[in-house]
Amino acid sequence: MSQTLQIRTAAQSGASAPLTVIYAAEGEAPAGAAATIWAATGLDWPQAAGAGAFKGRQGQALDIIGQHGARLLVLGSGKPQDDAPLNSWTDRGGSLLAKIAATRVETVSIVIDEDGATPAAIGELAAGLRLRQYRFDKYKSARAEDAPGNLVITLHVADPAAADLAIADRGATVDGTLLARDLVNEPANVLGPVEFAARAAELGKLGVEIEILEPEALEKLGMGSLLCVAKGSDRPARLVVMHWKGGKPGDAPLAFVGKGVVFDTGGISIKPAASMEDMKGDMGGAAAVTGLMCALATRKAPVNVVGVIGLVENMPSGTAVRPGDIVKAMSGITIEVINTDAEGRLVLADALWYTQDRFKPKFMINLATLTGAIIVALGHEHAGLFSNNDELATRLLAAGLNANEKLWRMPLSAVYDKMIESKFADIRNSVGRPAGSITAAQFLQRFVNDVPWAHLDIAGTAFGVSASEVNASWAPGFGVALLDRLVRDSYQG
Ligand code: BES
Ligand code: MN
Ligand code: ZN
Numbered sequence: 001m002s003q004t005l006q007i008r009t010a011a012q013s014g015a016s017a018p019l020t021v022i023y024a025a026e027g028e029a030p031a032g033a034a035a036t037i038w039a040a041t042g043l044d045w046p047q048a049a050g051a052g053a054f055k056g057r058q059g060q061a062l063d064i065i066g067q068h069g070a071r072l073l074v075l076g077s078g079k080p081q082d083d084a085p086l087n088s089w090t091d092r093g094g095s096l097l098a099k100i101a102a103t104r105v106e107t108v109s110i111v112i113d114e115d116g117a118t119p120a121a122i123g124e125l126a127a128g129l130r131l132r133q134y135r136f137d138k139y140k141s142a143r144a145e146d147a148p149g150n151l152v153i154t155l156h157v158a159d160p161a162a163a164d165l166a167i168a169d170r171g172a173t174v175d176g177t178l179l180a181r182d183l184v185n186e187p188a189n190v191l192g193p194v195e196f197a198a199r200a201a202e203l204g205k206l207g208v209e210i211e212i213l214e215p216e217a218l219e220k221l222g223m224g225s226l227l228c229v230a231k232g233s234d235r236p237a238r239l240v241v242m243h244w245k246g247g248k249p250g251d252a253p254l255a256f257v258g259k260g261v262v263f264d265t266g267g268i269s270i271k272p273a274a275s276m277e278d279m280k281g282d283m284g285g286a287a288a289v290t291g292l293m294c295a296l297a298t299r300k301a302p303v304n305v306v307g308v309i310g311l312v313e314n315m316p317s318g319t320a321v322r323p324g325d326i327v328k329a330m331s332g333i334t335i336e337v338i339n340t341d342a343e344g345r346l347v348l349a350d351a352l353w354y355t356q357d358r359f360k361p362k363f364m365i366n367l368a369t370l371t372g373a374i375i376v377a378l379g380h381e382h383a384g385l386f387s388n389n390d391e392l393a394t395r396l397l398a399a400g401l402n403a404n405e406k407l408w409r410m411p412l413s414a415v416y417d418k419m420i421e422s423k424f425a426d427i428r429n430s431v432g433r434p435a436g437s438i439t440a441a442q443f444l445q446r447f448v449n450d451v452p453w454a455h456l457d458i459a460g461t462a463f464g465v466s467a468s469e470v471n472a473s474w475a476p477g478f479g480v481a482l483l484d485r486l487v488r489d490s491y492q493g
Contacts, residue, residue, distance in 0.1 A: 002135055002137055002138065003133065003135070003146075003147040003148065003149060003150070003151055004149065004150050004151065005129065005130060005133050005151045005152075005153070006150070006151070006152045006153065007126050007129060007130070007153050007154075007155065007167060008152070008153070008154045008155070009122075009154070009155045009156075009157055009160035009163045009164055009167070010109075010154050010155070010156050010157075010160055011156065011157075011160060012032075012033035012111060012112075012113055012156045012157065012158060013033065013036070013156075014156075015033075015037060015109040015110075015111050015154070015156045016070075016109065017070075017105075017107045017108055017109040017154065018069075018070060018071065018105050018106075018107050018108075019070075019071045019072075019073060019100065019103055019105035019107070019108045019109070020037060020070070020071070020072050020073070020108075020109045020110075020111065021072075021073045021074075021075060021096065021099075021100070021108065021109070021110045021111065022034035022037050022038065022072070022073075022074055022075070022111045023074070023075050023076070023077040023111075023112065023113075023114065024049075024054075024056045024062075024074050024075075024076060024077065025056050025076075025077050025078065025079065025080050025114075026055060026056040026057055026076065026077075026078050026079045026080075027055065027056055028056060029045040029046075029049075030045070030074065031113065032113035032114075033111050033113040033156065034074075034111050034113055037072070037111060038072075038074070041064060041066060041072060043064070048062065048064070049062065054074065054076065055076065056076040056077065056078070057076045057078055058076055058077065058078040058092075058095075059076065059095065060075070060076035061073060061074065061075050061076070061099055062074040063103075071103065071105065073099060073100075073103070075096065075099065077092075077114065080114070080115065080116070081116070082115075082116075084116055085402070086120060086121060086124050086402070087124065087402065087403065087404040089116075089121040089122075089124035089125045089128065090124040090125070090127050090128040090131070090404070090469075090470055091128060091404075091468075091469040091470060092125055092128060092469075093124065093125035093126060093127060093128020093129045093130075093131075093132070093470075094128040094129070094131060094132035094468070094469035094470040094471075095128075095132075095469050096110065096125070096128070096129060097128065097129045097132040097133050098132060098469075100151070100153070101133070101147060101151075104147075104148060106148045106149075106150055106151055106152065107152050108151070108152070108153045108154070109153075109154050109156060110153060110154070110155050110156065111156045112125070112155060112156065112157050113158070117157065117158065119159060119162040119163050119165065119166040120166050120170075122155060122157050122163040122166055122167065123163070123166030123167050123169060123170035123171075124170060125155070126155065126167040126170065126171065127167075127170045127171065127173070127174045127470075128469065128470050129153060130171070130174045130178070131174060131177065131178075131470040131471060132469065132470055132471070132472060133151070134178055134181060134471075134472070134473055135472070135473065136181065136182065136185040136473055136474070136475075168299075169299055172294075172295050172296075172298035172299035173295045173299070173480065173481055173484045175294055175295060175298050176291035176292055176293075176294040176295030176296075176298070176477075176480040176484065177291055177295075177476075177477035177480040177481055178291075178477065179287075179290065179291045179294045179477075179480075180284075180287040180288050180290065180291030180475070180477035180478075180479070180480050181287075181473050181475045181476065181477040183196065183199065183283065183286075183287035183290060183291070184280075184281045184283070184284050184287045184462060184463055184474075184475035184477070185281075185473065185474060185475045186280070187280050188262050188263035188279075188280045188313070191262055191280075191283075192235040192262050192313060193230070193235055193236065193237055193238045193260070193262055193311035193312060193313060194235065194236070194238060196238070196240075196260060196262060196283065196286065196309075196311050197212045197238040197240050197311060199290070200212075200240045200242060200290050200293075200309065201240075203242060203290070203293055203294055203297060206294065206297035206298055207244070207297055207300075208242050208243065208244050208293055208294075208297045209242070209243040209244075209245070210240065210241070210242055210243075211240070211241040211243075212238055212239075212240050212241075213238065213239040213240075213241070214236065214237075214238065215227065215230070215236050215237055217239075218237060218239055218350075221330055221350075221354065222328065222329075222330045223239075223329070223330045223350035223354070224327040224328045224329060224330075224350075225327050225328075225329035225330070225335055225346045225347070225349040225350045226239070226310050226312065226346060226347045226349070226350040226351065227327075227350075228321040228325065228327045228337065228346060229261070229267070229312045229314055229321065229340075229343040229346050229347055230312040230313065230314075231319050231320055231321050232267055232268070232313075232314065232315040232316055232317040232319060232320025232321065232340075233312070233313035233314070233315040233317070234315075235262075235313050237310070237311060237312045238311040239308065239309070239310055239311070239351065239354070240307075240308070240309045240311065241306065241307070241308050242289075242290070242293045242306065242307035242308075242309075243305075243306050243307075244293055244296050244297050244301070244303075244304070244305045244306075244307075245304055246296065246297075246300055246301050246302050246303050246304065246305070247302055247303045247304035247493070248304075251304050252304070252359075252360055252361055252362045253304040253305055253306045253359055253361050253362065254303065254304070254305045254306070254361060254362055254363060254365075254487065254491055255305075255306045255307075255308065255355050255356070255359055255361035255362075255363065255364040255365070256289045256292055256293075256305065256306070256307045256308070256364075256365050256366070256367070256483065257285075257289065257307075257308045257309070257310075257348065257351050257352055257355050257364060257365070257366040257367075258283075258285035258286035258287070258288060258289035258290070258307070258308070258309040258310070258351075258366065258367050258368070259282070259283070259284075259285035259286060259310065259344045259347055259348055259366070259367070259368035259369060259370065260283040260285065260286025260287075260309045260310055260311040260312070260347070261279075261282040261283055261312055261313070261314055261343060261344060261347065261369075262280070262282070262283050262311060262312070262313050263279055263280055263282065263313050263314065263315075264279040264282040264314045264341070264343065264344075265279065265314055265315055265316060266314065266316075266340065266341035267314045267315065267316050267320050267321065267340030267341060267343060268316050268320050268321070268322050268323060268340045269323060269339045269340040269341040270316055270341075271341060278463060278464060281369065281462055281463035281464075281474075281475060282314075282344070282369050283311070283369075284367070284368075284369045284458055284462025284463060284475070284478070284479075285309075285366065285367035285368040285369060285456075285458060285462070285479075286309035286310070286311060287462075287475075287477070288367045288458070288462070288477070288478065288479030288480055288483070289307040289308070289309050289367060289479075290307065290309065291477060291479070291480040292305075292307065292479070292480050292483045292484060293305065293307040295480055295484045296484065296487065301487060301488075301492060302492050302493045303487060303491055303492050303493070305487070306355065306359050306361065308351050308354065308355045309351070310347040310348065310350065310351040312343075312347055314340070314341075314343045316340075320340065321337055321340055322337070322340070323337060323338055323339060323340060324336070324337070324338075325337045326424060326425045327346075329349045329350055329353065329447065330349075330350045330353045330354060330357075331349070331350075331353040331446075331447055331449075333349075333426045333427060333446060333447070334425040334426045334427075335349070335422075335425055335426065335427055335428070335429055336422040336423070336424050336425040336427070336428040336429070337428075337429050338422075338428045338429055338430040338431075339429065339430035341430075342429040342430040342440070343429075344368050344369065344370045344440075345370065345429055345440055345443045345444055346429055348366055348368060348370075348444055348447070349443070349444070349446070349447045350447075351366075352364060352366060352444060352447040352448055352453075353447045353448075353449070356448060356449050356451045357449075361451060362452070362491075363389070363392055363451065363452040363453065363454070364448060364451050364452070364453045364454075365392075365396075365453070365454045365455075365456065365483065366444065366453075366454075366455050366456070367456045367458055367479050368455070368456070368457060368458065368459075369457075369458055369459040369462050369463075370437070370440050370441075370455075370457045370458075370459055371436050371437045371440050371457055371459055372436070372459060373433070373435075373436030373437040373440075374437040374457040374459050374460055375459055375460040377410075377437060378408055378460055379460055380460045380461060380464065380465045380466065381406065381460075381461075382406045382407055382408035382460075382461070383400075383405070383406070383407050383408070383456050383457060383458045383460065383461045383478065383479075384407070384408060384410045384437055384441075384455075384456065384457035385397065385400075385407040385408060385409045385410065385454060385455075385456060386409075386410050386411075386412055386438070386441035386444075386445075386454065386455040386457070387409070387412075387452075387453065387454040387455070388412065388445060388448070388450075388452065388453050389452035389453065389454070391452075392452050392453075392454050393409055393454060395486055395489070395490050396454055396456075396482075396486060397409065398489070399482050399483070399485040399486040399489060399490075400482050402485050402489070403481040403482045403484070403485040404470075404481075405461070405478055405479065405481055405482035407456065407482075410437060410438060410441070410457075411438060412438065412441060412442060412445060416435060416438045416439055416442045417442045417445070417446075419431050419435070419439050419442070420439055420442050420443050420446075427443065427446060429443065437457055440457070441455050441457070456479065458478055458479060461476070461478040461479075462475065462476075462478050462479075463475045463476075465478075
């Protein structure tokens with residue numbers, strides 16, 4: 001059983017719980033509301049700090065056990081910074097959760113009394129608590145050493161009412177990130193295309209309009225590219241359209257499109273066995289789009305948005321697409337399938353064309369765990385950003401920095417585009433090792449039809465990332481906070 005977490009707010013005075021947490025800045029004694037709580041210990045600050053080698057640096061802690069067993073934890077808040085980025089508060093929340101978890105106390109009071117502790121900062125801190133606390137342990141049998149069942153954290157802040165609003169607003173985005181993590185972590189035997197579509201349909205409860213297109217409908221639309229990937233699997237493809245109508249009726253929507261390969265064996269061009277289990281995460285793009293729709297609907301974002309995800313399983317079998325096969329995409333372009341492991345671009349080709357054709361969006365952003373080559377280029381630190389529109393790219397780069405889900409822009413050009421020409425068809429789906437991420441992006445660009453567009457290659461950031469202050473999970477839910485930030489900063493009324 002997973003631990004539950006409740007976050008409440010209260011006034012700064014009167015904090016009292018089995019565990020109380022206060023902060024002290026670098027080289028300083030606890031101040032404000034924290035000073036009152038420290039004074040109640042009867043201890044001398046310089047003496048206690050000296051004995052605990054506590055200097056107030058970020059990450060440092062001074063753990064005091066009081067006379068009746070009540071605990072006081074003093075955490076370092078580092079050097080006070082006027083221009084500390086908001087996401088430093090998210091990290092602080094994450095680090096705080098880890099410290100609290102280590103004490104194994106279930107009822108905790110946190111006192112926050114600092115200049116920078118605006119309601120938005122408290123919202124980030126609460127987000128960090130939830131993001132760090134997340135575990136995907138539903139398939140693990142309970143053990144005695146597991147975390148206690150219910151954690152209740154009260155944040156004692158200057159303006160509890162304003163903090164509550166900020167926590168709820170930022171919390172909507174956390175809901176979306178955690179949904180994306182759950183989807184990526186889920187194994188493919190449990191989450192096939194049909195099951196994924198059913199999970200997306202649950203967003204109907206939040207007011208998202210859902211359409212699920214089955215293979216017959218996709219056939220009628222002419223989606224020969226997407227459908228050929230699903231041919232080797234017993235589990236049929238789905239295309240899910242999620243529509244959030246929070247803006248003015250008639251306003252062109254923003255569009256987000258996700259690669260949802262629930263498992264990528266490589267197909268007939270089969271992958272080696274090492275780490276193939278990671279390919280349960282090859283639907284990370286679709287998970288991010290679904291998480292984003294959850295976030296936007298939960299916080300009732302005043303904007304029209306459409307999310308489109310292409311869900312397939314890439315398997316080898318007697319009915320699978322083969323190298324050399326030629327398929328026709330919905331746009332009319334013919335594609336020679338050189339390598340059945342370059343399947344993500346085949347799925348997105350039809351999903352992108354369909355999205356721009358039907359919705360005439362303001363822009364189209366797709367997310368995909370598209371190429372191993374982007375991991376070679378950028379590791380797990382940045383996702384690759386490809387775009388035909390400088391303004392959109394600039395906004396995405398800024399949103400990535402603010403949300404701490406960073407992007408790095410990569411090139412597109414006519415020379416790379418020429419590389420995807422085919423001997424037998426209009427284009428081919430695989431070119432070879434040089435510029436592997438770029439030629440994949442050029443392939444996608446053939447299906448966006450001049451709409452402002454960006455492609456995020458999240459192969460290195462959607463799963464298998466190292467742990468951070470805000471994530472202890474294999475899948476961090478990359479993309480949700482970034483795109484929610486983009487929408488908030490640039491596209492809401
Ligand atoms: N899903 C993979 C890309 C991937 C690899 C994501 C590792 C995450 C971790 C994609 O479908 C793929 O197999 N791409 C091939 C393309 C090649 C055959 C042109 C690749 O990157 O090797
Ligand atoms: Mn593949
Ligand atoms: Zn793939």
